[in-house]
Amino acid sequence: MYGDNALGIPILTIVTLLPLVGALLVALLPKNAANAIRWTAIAIAGIDMLLMLVVLFSYDSAGAGFQLVDRFRWAQGLGLEYYLGVDGIAVLLYFLTSLLSLVAVVYSFSFVNHRLKEYYASLLVLETGMLGVFVALDLSLFYVFFELTLIPMALLIGVWGHGRKLYSAMKFFLYTFAGSLVMLAAIVSVYVQASGRPGGATLNYVDLIQLAPNWSYGFQTWMFWGFFFAFAVKMPLFPFHTWLPDAHVDAPTAGSIILAGVLLKMGGYGFLRWLIPLSPEASVNFAVVPLALSVVAILYGAYITLVQRDLKKLIAYSSVASMGFTVLGIFTFTQQGVQGAILQMVSHGLISGALFLGVGVIYERLHTREIARMGGIANLMGVFTALFVVLSLANLGLPGMSAFVAEILVTLAAFRVQWWLAVPVYAYIIVSAAYMLWMVARVFYLGKPQEYHEMPPMKIWQEAVPLVGLALLSVLMGVWATPFLETMEPAVSALLDYLPVAPDTGTALLP
Amino acid sequence: MPPVVYPSVNLFAISSIIALVVTVLVVLMLAVAAPRVRGAIYAAITLAGIGTALALAVAQSGSAPVSTFSGSWRSDTLSLFLTFVILTSGILAVLISDSWLRLHNVGQAEFYTVLLCSLVGMITVVSATDLMTLFVGIELMSVPTYLLTGFAKHEQRSNEGAMKYFLLGAFSSAILLYGFTWAFGLSGSTNLARIGEFTANGGGEARAAFLLAILLIIAGLSFKVAAVPFHMWTPDAYQGAPTVVTAYMSVSVKAAGFGALVRLMTEAFPGMYREWGIVLVVLSVLTMLLGNVVAIVQDDVKRMLAYSSVGHTGFMLVGLAVWTPENRLAVASVLFYAFAYVFANLGAFGVLAWMENHGGGTTLDHMNGLFGRAPAAAGALSIFLLGLMGFPLTVGLPAKIFLVQATIEADYLWLGIVLVLLSALAAVFYLRVMFRMFMYEPRYALASPSQPLMVIGLVASVVGTVGLGVFFSPVWEYAQRAAGA
C-alpha cells in the first residue's frame, strides 16, 4: 500500500488531511469558545507544520522520482488511484503551503472575531486542498483537491472580506471554476485515451507519462489547451488575470496571504506537473503562446502596477508581473528556466505572502488601503517599516533576495531561447523598482497618515515573527540558492529529458 | 372456435409493481376503515411498500433478463437500474413529504395512493418493451403527477400549475401517441424489438415515415423530460406544485422519461441513430443553454431549480445523443446521471420544503443568512447545490465526467466542452444561493416544528450525494452493465 515510503507511515496523507480533520474539530467546538477555536486551529496548523518538517527531512533531495509515496486504488475497476508523492518540483511548494497556512492562521488570531468557527474551518479546509494539489499524483485526485480550494477561498473573501466582496468572491469562483471545468473535459479525454492501454484505464502520473509521448499530435493539442486555461486563469496569466486584483482587494488579510502565496502557484505547478507531461510535443510547439503572454503579462502587469493607488491592488498587480516570470521560465524548457520558475513560485509565495501580511498590519491600524491616506509610517513603526521595505526590495528583485535568483535564471533562459524575448522582460527590473519604491516612499516615508490613528506596535507572534521569518527565508534563498535548486534538479531534469527539446536552448525551435 | 391461449406470465418480473399496487390497496382500505388515523402510519405503510418493491427489485438483479407478458415487459439490468432510481426517489419523497402533509392537513391516503400509482407507472415505463404498455405506463406516470401538482388544492398556484401541466401534458401525450401510431403502423407491431428489426436498415422505403415517428416520439418524450422547446410547463408546474411534489417529480419523471427515451431509441430505432442522434444533439444544446441561462435571472429558488432542471435535462440528453451501437458509455452515463440527480435535486427541493415547513419561503431573500439560523439545513443545501454544480466529492462530478467521457468516446468532444462550459455557467446561480446563505444577514427567524422523517430524508440525500461522489464506481459499473444489456 505504501510504495517506497521510507518512513513506513503514510506521512503525506497525514500532513495533507490533518487540516481537514482539524476543520471538523473546529466545527465541533461550541460557537462561543472563541479562544478554544483559535488555539485548536493554531495547534492543527502548527502540528502540520512540524510534520511538514519531518517530510522535508525525510525527503532525499538527491533522489529522483517520487518519494514518500502513499498509494491505493480507490475506485475499483476504474483505474483511479489515491496516489500521493512528492518530488523536487512539489516538495518546496508543499512546504510553502503549510508555512503560509500557519502564518495565516496565526495572523488571524486577534484580527478575526466574526464567525470564528467557519473562518478557521475554511482556512483549514483550504489548507488541505492546497496541500493535496501539490502531492496528488493521480489526475482525478488532483482535480478534487484543485477544486476543493475554491469554496473556502470564496467564503473567506465573501464573508470576511471588504468592499465588493460578494462580486469578487463570485468572480474568483466562477472564473477559476470555468477554467477548471475545461480541464475536467481534458482529464476525461486523457482517461478515455488511456483506457485503451493493456493495463486498463489510468490517470496516474507515472503511467501517463509513459503513454503521453505516443499520443497523436492532435490529441496533445487538445490536452494542451484543455489544461492551459485552467492553469492560466489560476496563475493568473494575462489576459485571464482580472479576477486577481478584485479578489485580493476584497479578501481579508489571511485570504490574501494564502491567495497570493499559494493559490497562484497551483497554476504554475499544474503546468509543470500535468500540462507539459501530458502534451510533450504540443507544449513545445505551442510554447510560443505562453511565452508571448508571459512577456506581455510581465510588462503589462508592471506598468499597471505603476499607477495603482490602492496598496493591495498594487501588490496584486505586481503579482501578475511576477507570476509572468514563472510562465516564461517554464515554457523556455531549459534547466534554468524551469528551476527559475519554481524558485520564483516559492519566492513569490514568501514575499507576496509577507507583503500582504504587511498590508494587513497597516490596514488594521489605519483602516484604509488607499496609499494617499497613508504616509509617515516609518516615524511610528520603525521595525515594521524596515521589514516592509526589505520585502519590497525583495519584490523588486534586489540581489541577495530570492526573487533575484529566480528572475535572473528565467531571464537567462529566455535569452537562450530568443534574445529579444529577454530584453523587454528584463526591463521589468526598472519598472518594478519604480513602483515599489514609489509605494514605499508614499506609504512609509513621506507625509503623515491623513487621520492620525493610533499606531500600536506590531504584535509579536501574529505580525512580527511571520514577517521576519518570511523575509529571512527569502534572504536565505537569495544568498544560497543552491540547496533549493539542487532539490528540484532531479525532477526538472527528468521532465526536460522527457520533452523533445534541446537541453540548453529549450524552446529555441521558435522561428 | 379456437381455445384461448394464455401467455406465459412471470409474476416475479413484475413483483415490484405488484407490491406497490398492494400497498395502494392497503392504504385505501385503511383510509376507508379508519378515516381518523393520524400520525405517520400512512408514511410507514408506504415506505414499507416501496421498500418491499425495492427489495424485490434487488432480488431480481442477480438473474438473467426476463421477458414476459407476451414481450410487453422486460426485467433487465436497465429496467432494474432505473427501478432503483425511481424507488429511491419514491422513498426520499415519502420521507420529505410527511411533515408537509401533516402540517397542511393534506389527505395522506390520497397523496400516497397517487404517489404509489405514479411509481407503478414509472416502473412500467422503464420496463415496458411494447408501445402499448409503454403508453399506458406513461399515462400512469403522468396522470398522478398532474394530480400531485395540484395537491395543494387550496393554493391557487398549485391549481394553476396543475392545470397548465395537465393541458400541456395531454397535448404532448397526443403527439407522443401519434408517434407510437406511426411506429406501429409502419412495422405492424408494437413490440420494440420487432420495430427495431424494421428500422435496422434505416427504415428502407418507409424511412421518412419512420423518421416522422421518431421525431414525434422525441417531441412527446421531450415534454416529459422537459427539453427545450417542450419545456415550457416546467417552471410553472415546478413552482406551482407543492415543493415536496416538485422534489419528487423533478427527479423521478425525468429518470423514467429518459428510461423510455433510451428504450425507444436504442431498441426500436437503433438503426437510425445517426438521424435521431443529431436531433438530440440540437435539442440538448438548446436545452442546456436555455435552462442554465434563464435560471440565472430567477429570484425564486424553486423556479431557479426548475430552470436548472431543464439544464440538467440538456446534460442528460447529451449522453443519449452521442449514442452509437459501440458506445457503451452513452446510456450508462445517462443512467448514472439520473441516479446522481435524485439525491442532489430531491435533496435541494427537500431543503426548500423544510424551510417552508418552518415558515420560510423559497425566494432568494429567504435564503439570506440561513447558515446562521440553521447551519445544518444550509450545509445540506450547499452540498446539494454543489452536487448539482458538479463539484468534486459530490455525485455531480462523476455524473458529469461520465457524460463527457461518453461524448469523447463518440468523437463529440465539442459537445462535452459545451456541457462543461454551461456547467460553469450553472455555478452562477447555485453559488448565488450559497452566498446568500453564508454571506448575508438573515431577515427573519424560523419556526422549528419537529420533522423527523424529513431529517432522515435529507440526511439520506446528503449521504447519497457525498457517498456516491466518492464511491461511485460500483454504481457506475452497474450502470454500464445496464447499458450493455
Add this chain to the structure above:
Amino acid sequence: MTPPLEWYLLFSAALFTIGLVGVLVRRHVLVIFMSVELMLNACNVALVAFGRHLDTLTGQNFVVFVVTVAAAEAAVGLGIILSLARHKDTVDVGEMDILKQ
C-alpha cells in the same frame, strides 16, 4: 376494396392538425381539452386504419387503451378545473397567469 390507407392517414393528419391548432388558438379550458381529444381521435383513426391494412387487431387494442386513457385524463382534468374554480371562477387559461417568467 376500401379506400387506400393513405386516405385514412391524410384524414388523420388533418384531424390531428385541427386539434393541434385548436389547442393553440382557444382559451377555453374545455375547448382546449376537446382539441386534445380530437388529436387522440386522429391517432385512433390511424391506428385502426393501419391495423385494418395490416390485418392485425393490435391497432384496435391500442385504441381501447387510448380511450381508457382519455377517460382518465378527462376525469383528472375536470377535477383540476373544479379545484381551480374554487379560487378563480374561470375557464379562461389566459387568466391563469400567476406563474410566469
Add this chain to the structure above:
Amino acid sequence: MESYVWLIPLAPLLAFAVNILFGKRWSGNATALVGIAGVLVSFILSVLIFAEVLGAEEFEAWNIELYSWIVSGDFDVGIGFYVDQLTSIMLLVVTSVSLLVHVYSIGYMHGDPGNYRFFSYLPLFTFSMLMLVLANNFLELYVFWEAVGLCSYLLIGFWYTKRSASDAAMKAFIVNRVGDFGFGLGVILLFVTFGTLAYVPVFDRAGEVSTGTLTIITLLLFTGSMGKSAQWPLHTWLPDAMEGPTPVSALIHAATMVTAGVYLVARANPLFNEAAGTLQVIAVIGLVTALLGATIGLVQNDIKRVMAYSTISQLGYMFFALGVGAYVSAIFHLFTHAFFKALLFLGAGSVMHGVGGETDMRRMGGLRRYMPQTFATLVIGSLALAGFPPLAGFWSKDEILGFSFIQHHYWVYGFGTLASFLTAFYITRLIAMTFLGEPRFDTHAIHPHESPRTMTVPLWILAGLSVVAGFVGIPPEAGFIHHFLEPVFAAHGGEAVGEGGHSAGFSLEVFSLMVVATAVSIAGILLGLAVYARRVPALDPQVWAGRFKFLYRMLYNKYYFDEIYNALLVRPSRALGNGLWRFDARVVDGVVNGVADSVADTGGTLRRIQTGFVGNYALSIAVGLIALVGALFFL
C-alpha cells in the same frame, strides 16, 4: 593572507548586523565605534594584503571560491574572491576613505536621531563595496553592484521625511536600474557566450569570441557603468543624490561607489580590449560627460552640487582615459580623485556643519576667518582637483591628457584640456564664494565655527593624501603604480604601459605637456580669482550671464535633462500605465463582465418567453414539433 580575505567584508557586515539589531538602544557614539572597528579591521587587512601583493616576486592572483551560490544546469555561479593588484588598490581606497568618513561622521552626525541607522548603512555599504571589488565573477559583481546601489538609496534617503531626499533616493535607484538593465543583460550574454561567469576563464578566452559579440557584451556592461558612474546620459541622479548626509556624498558619491563603473571597465579590460568600438564609445561618452559636468559646475550655487558635477566631470575623465586605453591612468586618477574629492566633500560638510546646514554659496562668504582648518584643507583639495602641480590631481590628470595626446587622440586631448580649465575655474569660484570676501549671511543669526576634531583630523589626513597620492605615479607611465598594475592589464594583451611606441618617463614631449597643463590650470584659477575674489568689473558674472543668456540658462538648468527625461520617459510611462489600467478595466475585465452581463441579459430576455399563457407554451411545443418534423426532410 589568502585565507583571511573573507574577513575583510565580514567585519563591516558584522558591524552592520550589530548596529541594526541593537544600535537603536545604544546611546552616544557606540554605534559609530562599532562601525569604525569593523572598517578598521578591513583597513588593516587590506594594508596587509597590499603589502603581500607588493612584496611577492611574481604575484599570482588569488582566486578563492567561498561557496556555490546558484547551480542550475550549466549555470554554476559561486560567491568568491579574486585578489590581484587592482583589487588590492581598490581595497585600500575603499577601506581608507571609509574609515576616515566613519571617523568624520562621529562629529557630523552627532545628535541625529537616526544615528544608528547611519552607522548601520555605512558599514553595510563598505561591505557591499568591498565585495564588489573582491568579486570573482560577473554575477557576484552584479549583485554587489546593486547592493551598493541599495545602500546609496538608503543613505540618500536617510532623511526620508524630506520629499526631496526621498525623491532623490528613488531617482538614484531607478536610474541605476536603467544601467543595471544593460549590465544584467550583458552578464547574461556573457554567460551565454562563454558558458561561465568567472573572471579567469572569461578573460582567458576573450580572444576566442567574435568582436561583434564582445562589442555588444562590453557595451551592455558599460551601460551599467554609465548608470553607476553617472555618465551622460544617466548622470542626472548624482547631483540629486547630494540630498544625503555629506559624509555619504564623500564616501559613496565621490570616492568609491561611483568609481565602480571605472573599476568594472578596468577589471574587464581583456574584454574591452577586444572591442575597439566600445572603447570609442566610452571615450566619447567620457568626454561628453567631462565637459557636461564641468560646464554645469560653472554656474551652480549649491556647494555640494558643484562638487557633484565636478565628480561627474572627473568620472568622465576616467572614462575617456579608459576609452583611449589608458587603464592605469584611469585607475590612477580614480585613486587620487578618491582622496581629494572625499576631502572636498568632507570639507563642504564641515562648512555646512559650521553654518548650520546652509548649502547655498550665495549665502556664504568670508568663512576663512571662522574655519581656518577647513579652509586650508579645502584649498589643498581644490588645487589637487584643479591639477595644480605637484598635488595628486595634477599627476593623474596630466597623465590622462598626455596619454591621449601621445596616442594621437588630439580631439580628446583638446576637450580634456578645456574641461581641465573649466575645472580649475569653477573650483576656484567655489573657494572664493565660500571662504573669501565678506560674509553674505546674517552674522547675527549664524555663528560659523570650526568643526570638532573628529572632523578636522580626517580632513587633514585626506589633505595629506591629496598631496602625496600623486607621487605613486611619478614618473608618468613608469611610476610605481604603473609597474604595480602592469600584470593586470598587460596579461591580456591590452595596451600596457610603456608600449605603443613612445617612451615612458620624463621625455621632452611629456614635460611640455605638463607645462601646458599647469598653465591651463593656473589660468583657470587666476580667472576664477579675478572674477569671484577680486571681482574685476569687466568680468562680472552677472553681466556675462546676461550676455550669454541662452547658454547660461542651459547651464543653470543642467541642460534640462531632468525636464527632458520627465517629458520623454517618466510621464509617458505613467500615461502608459494609466492607459493600460483603463484598458484592463474596460477591455480585459470588460470582456469578462460583458460576457456575464450579456448572459444575464439573454436570460432576462428569454424568461419573458415564459408568459404564463398556456397557448404560448403549446405554441412553443408546436413550433418545436414542426421544426423537428421539418428536419426529417433534411436528415
Add this chain to the structure above:
Amino acid sequence: MELHSLLFLAFAAVALVAAVLMLLSRNPVHSVLFMLLTFVNVAAMFVLLQAEFIAAIQILVYSGAILVLFLFVVMLLAGGERPLPVLNQPLQARAAVIVGLVLVSELALVVLTSTVGGGQRGPDSPEHIAAVGGNIEALGRQLYTTWLLPFEIASVLLLVAAVGAIYLAKEDL
C-alpha cells in the same frame, strides 16, 4: 367499393368541417355539439374499417361519457355563462395557423412520399376474425391474453384518476 370510398369521403368531410366549426364556435356548448358530430363521423369511419367494437366505444365513451361530462362542467362553471374568452394575441393566432398549415403539409408529404403500408401483416385477417367469432370476440381474446399487462395497468390508471379527481374536486377535507 366505390361506395366505401364515397362514404369515407363524406364522413371525413363532415368530421373535418365539424372539427373546424368546433374550433370556431364561440359558445362552448356549440363546440361540444360539433365535437359530437365529429366523433360520430369518426365512429362511422371505424365501422367502415370493420372495427365495430371501437365504433361502439367511440360513441359510448367519448360521446356518451366524456362529452356529457364536459357539458356538465361547462354548465356548472359560472364562467361558462360569460362570453367565451377570445384569443387576444393576433401573433399567436397567426402563428397557430401557420404552424397548422406547415404541419399538415409535412404530414401529407410524408404520407404521400413514403411507403406507409409496408409493415408486418398480422394474423388477424378478416377470415381469421370471422373464425374466432367476430370483431368483439377476437378483440376480447387478445385484450385478455396478449395485452393483459397493459390492461391491468390501465385499471390502476383509472383507479388513481378516480381517487385523485375526487380528492381535488371534493369541497374540503
